[in-house]
Each structure stands twice: as structure tokens, then as C-alpha cells.
Amino acid sequence: MDISALISAFGGTAWTIFFFVLALSVIVAIHEYGHYIVGRWSGIQADVFSIGFGPVLWSRMDKRGTRWQIAALPFGGYVKFAGDANAASGKDEEAMAEVEADPVALRATMHGAPLWARAATVAAGPVFNFALSIMVFAVVGYSNGVVSDPLTVGDLRPLPGDVQELQSGDVVLEIEGKPVPSIHDAAYGVFMNALPQNPVLAYTVERDGARQVVQAPYLRPALVSGVSPQSAAVAADLERGDVITAVDGAPIFSFNQIKDAVEGSDGRSLNLTVWRDGDISEKVLTPKRIDEPQPEGGFATQWRIGISSGNAFEPATQAPGIGAAITGGVSQTWNIISGSISGLGYMITGAISTCNLSGPIGIAQVSGTMASQGVQSFIWFIAVLSTAVGLLNLFPIPALDGGHLVFYAYEAVRGKPPSDNALRILMGIGLAMVLSLMVFALGNDIFCP
Numbered sequence: 001m002d003i004s005a006l007i008s009a010f011g012g013t014a015w016t017i018f019f020f021v022l023a024l025s026v027i028v029a030i031h032e033y034g035h036y037i038v039g040r041w042s043g044i045q046a047d048v049f050s051i052g053f054g055p056v057l058w059s060r061m062d063k064r065g066t067r068w069q070i071a072a073l074p075f076g077g078y079v080k081f082a083g084d085a086n087a088a089s090g091k092d093e094e095a096m097a098e099v100e101a102d103p104v105a106l107r108a109t110m111h112g113a114p115l116w117a118r119a120a121t122v123a124a125g126p127v128f129n130f131a132l133s134i135m136v137f138a139v140v141g142y143s144n145g146v147v148s149d150p151l152t153v154g155d156l157r158p159l160p161g162d163v164q165e166l167q168s169g170d171v172v173l174e175i176e177g178k179p180v181p182s183i184h185d186a187a188y189g190v191f192m193n194a195l196p197q198n199p200v201l202a203y204t205v206e207r208d209g210a211r212q213v214v215q216a217p218y219l220r221p222a223l224v225s226g227v228s229p230q231s232a233a234v235a236a237d238l239e240r241g242d243v244i245t246a247v248d249g250a251p252i253f254s255f256n257q258i259k260d261a262v263e264g265s266d267g268r269s270l271n272l273t274v275w276r277d278g279d280i281s282e283k284v285l286t287p288k289r290i291d292e293p294q295p296e297g298g299f300a301t302q303w304r305i306g307i308s309s310g311n312a313f314e315p316a317t318q319a320p321g322i323g324a325a326i327t328g329g330v331s332q333t334w335n336i337i338s339g340s341i342s343g344l345g346y347m348i349t350g351a352i353s354t355c356n357l358s359g360p361i362g363i364a365q366v367s368g369t370m371a372s373q374g375v376q377s378f379i380w381f382i383a384v385l386s387t388a389v390g391l392l393n394l395f396p397i398p399a400l401d402g403g404h405l406v407f408y409a410y411e412a413v414r415g416k417p418p419s420d421n422a423l424r425i426l427m428g429i430g431l432a433m434v435l436s437l438m439v440f441a442l443g444n445d446i447f448c449p
Contacts, residue, residue, distance in 0.1 A: 231306020
């Protein structure tokens, strides 16, 4: 049974929570393991490694004196190093006083270790989050492959209509007499948009070494190849593989026709006729106003229903090089980081709605939706969320990793750390800021449309 069947069988809410907790636990475990292992390499003793907070459900002590545990509240985790008073790495004055006269024991504490060791240990958490994202994006990219060039037919998709003369392995040379550009050429996108608006097109293909002309559906049909979380499409129960055959009773055959109808709706509800595995149904959905990042920078507000397009066939693929896959993973991670920073800036200045900031309820809903679309989609979501968690922890807010790094930078410049009293005050302010942000994001989950 696949994940979507499990969600349907056992209740959407329970399984949404389950997948949210699973995703968060993986990300927290990687983040905290980064702190732990780099701290250990740096000579700092870890007393507790915890996934979750509150009452301990399971624990064991390893040979290095670290207690590994799982706690009842699975919404985070921490590593408590020697000399720490709490999960936020506040100084335990009594514990530090006991080891002050012992240089070896003092060196093994978080607060008695050299500055470089403390900084490396704190920075390792976000770095491990980014490394997880890069690894997942690279592995998924490598396993999926890159589209073969020239455009080659892979698997044929189920589509309404009787005209489909393409075969797997056909190399598409021309469509309606116009040569198909390289898929890596900017002209390819222009070519796609300039295709004649006919439900059936003439494809010139190379098959078994010979050229021939065959009839097949429009290259970019009105096909749902992907569904975005928290979208109108999810609310209307659209699924991957659905084909939209009419909008408000007007027949359509191309994805651009859906796009034009949605963008021209001005938020009005649309009546869709949907073909799914030979069955016809009617769906009503209302487009949502979305702030979308633009290639040249900035954001543009559009009406969207949350579906992505695909070809009338699955293009054949080939495996990329390992270097190319890793480069793609790095690029994908950086795009998430830069897009997130840009989005936050636009929200602060009021250029886009603050409703773009999701809280725990929204993230849980996304996790359930991505899980319902398959294992690969869920793993991809974990990688995206891992990048977001790594970035959030680098914000220069006391109580977060970024705040600690700011304190260490101050110590490097001044030659001494901030006073204990100043640190306590700043940590309290930082904690209040983090809690306020969480409450604000939760409010978005509840009150934003």
C-alpha cells in the first residue's frame, strides 16, 4: 500500500501529524548530530543528546558518557554539553565552578573550550542541515536523471482521446514542420509557447533509423503533473495524472489555456471538468493569490490553483554525472536560501503579504500533502524544510545558533565574552523573539486564507 492509501485508510489528520513529526525528527536529529559530532571532535563532552523535550520515553548511556534519549514532545531536540545549564547552552555556574581548578575537565566543557571549538560546534548544526539538503537534492536529481537531448519519448501518459501514434524511443525532430530546438537552448521555451493551438499535432520523429510523421496530442496538454501543498487544487482533490478537459464548460486541451483561465479569473471560482483514468468528474475551485519569486529578482502576485504541467509523454532521461548532481544539489539549496531571505525582506517592507510565512499547522499540512504524493516527494520536502531550519538557526537572534555565533564574534574582537548577566538578558530577549515569531506564524495558519 502506498502512502496516499495509508493516509486515506487511517485518517488524514493523524497521518499528517505523523509525517510532520517524522520530517521534523529527521531534520532535528541531523541538526543536533552536527552539534554533537563536531563538539566531540573538538574535545567538548556531550552529556545529553535528546530528540524531543519533556518526559523521557527511552534512553541509554554510551561508553563516552553521553545519554541518548527520546522524549515525549517530539517538536525539537537538543545537545546538552558539559557545563551547560539547559538546552539553550546557558552556563551552569555550579558545574563550571567545580571544574575551574581542573584544566582538563574545564577544557571538556562548552564554556571552557577554546573559541574556535565553540564556534565550530555551534555552526555545525545548520551546516549539517544544508549538507542533508544538498545530498537529498543530488541523489534525487541523479536518480531521476536529466531529460535526453534531443527530445526523446519515454513512457506514454494516459490521456483522453484516441489519437496517439507516438512510441517509446521516438526521437522528436519536428512538430508541425518546425524543428525542435535543444532542450538546453533558451529558444526551446519560445518554441513550446509558439506551437499551433490544435488538440492534435503532427510530429516528425526518427524511429528505427527512419523519419516519419505521426499524429499525437498537443505537446503540453491540460495535464496535472504535480499538485502544490496548501493550494486550491488540493482543496478540490485534484491528483497527479488528472487531465482538465473544460473550464466553465468551455473545452480546452492545453495547459496554457488553464493558465489563461486562472489568471483571468480575478479570484472567481472556476468549474473544471476533469478526466481521471477514463472517468469524468466536475470540480469547483477558487484560485489563490500567490506571491511568486521572479527570475530577475523580486516577487509578482498571480492567481494560481497550484498545479504544474507536463508533456504528453514522459521524456526519456539519462543519468547526469555525479559532479553535475552535486552541483545541482548545491544550486537548489542556495536557491531556497536566497529566495527565503528575499521573501522575508519583502514581507518586512510590506511588498508581499506576511501570510506567506507558515507556522507549524501549515508546515504539517504541507508534510501530509507531500507524503500523499509519494516517498520521493516527501523526502524532497524534508530537504526543503532542512534548508529552512538551517537558515532560521543562523539568524542573529540570541537563543539561536546565529545568536551564539554573534556572541563568539564579539568575544573574538573584544578578547572576552559578554558578561554572564548580559548573556542572560539577551537570551531572554531572544527567546521572547522566537516565541513571538512562532505565535505570529501560528496566527497565519489560523487566520490567513
